[in-house]
Amino acid sequence: MTKKLAGGKRASSQLWAAALPALVICSFAPPCKAETAPNSVESKDWPLLGRDAYSQGFSPLKQVHSENASQLGLAWSADIPIPDGMTGEPLVKDGVVYQGGTMGMVFANDLKTGKLLWKFAANVDYRADFKWGADWGTRTNRGLALWDNAVIDAVGDCRLIALDSKTGNKLWETQSCDPSDWETHTAAPRVGDGKVFMGIAISEYGSHGHLDAYDARTGKRLWRFYTVPVDQKSQKFPQSDPEAMASAAKTWGKDYTPLGGAPWEGIVYDPETKLVVFGTGEPKEGSPLQRGRAPGDELYTNSIVALHADTGKLAWYFKQTPADAWNYDATDPLMIADLQIDGQRRHVVMQAPKNGFFYVLDATNGKFISAKNIVPVVWASKIDANGRPVQRKEAQWYRYPDKWTLIQPNGPMSGAHWPLPMSYCPLTNLVYIPAANQSTLVKLDTKAYMGGVELKEVYAPLYDKNLHADGMLIAWDPSTQRQKWQWNGTRSLVVGGTLATAGNLVFAGTGDGVVNAFAADTGKVLWSFETHQCIESAPVTVESEGRQLILVASGNCASGGPGRVMPLLLTKNGRLPPGPSRLLAFELGGKAVLPPVNEPGAFPKPPLPPFPLKQAQRGEALYNSTGCQECHGASAIAASGGTVPDLRKLPEATYSQFKEILFGAVASLGMPSWKEVLTAEDTELIKAYVINKGWDAYEAGGAPSPGPVKAGSTAKE
Secondary structure: OOOOOOOOOOOOOOHHHHHHHOOOOOOOOOOOOOOOOOOOOOOOOEEEOOOOOOOOOOOOOOOOOOOHHEEEEEEEEEEEOOOOOOOOEEEEOOEEEEEEEEEEEEEEEEEOOOOEEEEOOOOOOOOOOOOOOHHHHHHOOOOOOEEEOOOEEEEEEOOEEEEEEOOOEEEEEEEOOHHEEEEEEEEOOOOOOOEEEEEOOOOOOEEOOOEEEOOOOOOOEEEEEEHHHHHHHOOOOOOOHHHHHHHHHHHOOOOOOEEEOOOOOEEEEEOOOEEEEOOOEEOOOOOOOHEOOOOOOOOOOOOOEEOOOOOOEEEEEEEOOOOOOOOOOOOOOOOEEEEEEOEEEEEEEOOOOOOEEEEEEEEOOOOOEEEEEOOOOOOOEOOOOOOOEEEEEEHHHOOOOOEEEEOOOOOOOOOEOOOOOOOOEEEEEEEEEEEEEEEEEEEOOOOOOOOOOEEEEEOOHOOOOOOEEEEEEEEEEEEOOOEEEEEEOOOOOOEEEEEEOOOOEEEEEEOOOOEEEEEEOOOOOEEEEEEOOOOOOOOOOEOOOOOEEEEEEEEEOOOOOHHOHHHHOOOOOOOOOOOOEEEEEEEOOHHHEEEEEEEOOOOOOOOOOOOOOOHHHHHHHHHHHHHHHHHHHHHHOOOOOOOOOOHHHOHHHHOOHHHHOOOOOOOOOOOOOOOOOHHHHHHHHHHHHHHHHHHHHHHOOOOOOOOOOOOOOOOOO
């Protein structure tokens, strides 16, 4: 399961938390003292995702604390001119806030006032040979990287671009993957030791997952590590570790070409071990029965992998979900920390992935320490002493081809919410995890274009009234694997990324637009602010001229989080947040007033009459199995105001060209051709489905209508 790290003993950690008892809880900030960490940063900056190299999302600032958090108010707000909102957390350096957006856009705002200093657009050109993945990726941005004077952005058309942090002028650009082979970028770049680390996404389709390292000064590729066995002769770039590939090849089934394992998020560089640690996605094909005869662990998919940052050679790996059939990628954000476990200080890597368990591993060698489920889990009864899951046969839906099987957690959206980061407070020894308890109904469909499965995503409560779907914030003790507290107070099913501070505070937004401050030790809500915008990004905090600012990025959440695929998750009251993309700054005594937002108007009456119900139901199955929901939203509910149109609101002229559009007529605008996948009859069935979903919403007064299509039930069959 693990491969040990070569070399000697690691140096003892100098993390300031090591000088404190592991379970000390500060009632509020002033008595808490913080020493300096080896990777610490100035309190006026937030230069990395998660603030420091360990990606803990923790700030030692304590001007705002649990005794005065109720006095927070808006300092300023800045509208960000981008339609798809923001998911990546802001980065701050030398008085400037940097924020990434879709279509390769980057924005720099003044920290004191919010004034826009410069912006950059990558000018995406949708080539005819682009696959669907690049179309998804160009509408995704989960953050930036800063290194020296460079701002580094990953664009979904497979470009890495470095910009001058003062001017926004381009420093270098490199082609980092192949958009004609299903490859794209959906993660933020990570930096460390003068290198940029970048993985790829492959959209559940073809290609071989891989992680690259680039010189941060020049953009030159230094090495590539493939996450599944490859035919070396057919690859453009040499494999950094042929020995690791030879070992992996023995773990795959016969008569099958290994594909998948995309490291599309979850990357962290550990300056203590000098390892880059990352998570990998599932194998291609949703059913293990379709992945060759007698497969083994299918390495290095569904794994946490550590490489030597200077060479790209394998240091260790840990397999999380063997025989994955539930979309349980191990790509949620990772975190490095020093914990007190059984009386010993352990240097660990932690992750709460999509399979519902919280994992603690030794960061030096990948050795399993512990794991326990943070949400209800039906696919496995437990993780055994060796770190292997004890799977339940009744959850293996691929064995029951004519039956819908209930799965918890919901692989696409449940467990810990990807790609929303958790945070860790060494003063409370708690990890604060944005999570959800949701279900999926799964059925084998070997003809399904996306993974060989048909899904009824997150709407299982509509099929079984005893099921629930809840968003939550979980405070988890990683040393004892026990929950300290849980908050379920949101109207939304999405709790955004979290920020922990030395002020005994945790900050997190929600999908329906409320940013909250919680007492880190008890979970008590101490302050809330209604933004009228979706918040998935983790807040950050910095010091500016003696005042502590809390920065929150907001919008419609269409830039690659749960809000893209499942916008209904953003609300439980039937309305989507209407606000524009904004960067918000809060401080003690802030008096600024948030500009008003335009409430959405009445839902338009569909231009065509309802189709027969059976026709629409066949279209629903095609819509789900082909992957239309990945851009246009589950139940055809698209994120409001984004670059992807709401299919339920198309004008009659567009519906008349529906087949042509699906067959590539507007590919240059980012709608790829599905001519090789769909027939002309298929396009009519999908049109019937989205028209009827439009009628569902119109008859409900504009409220989103989740779950199975209803309109047309009275039409002539």
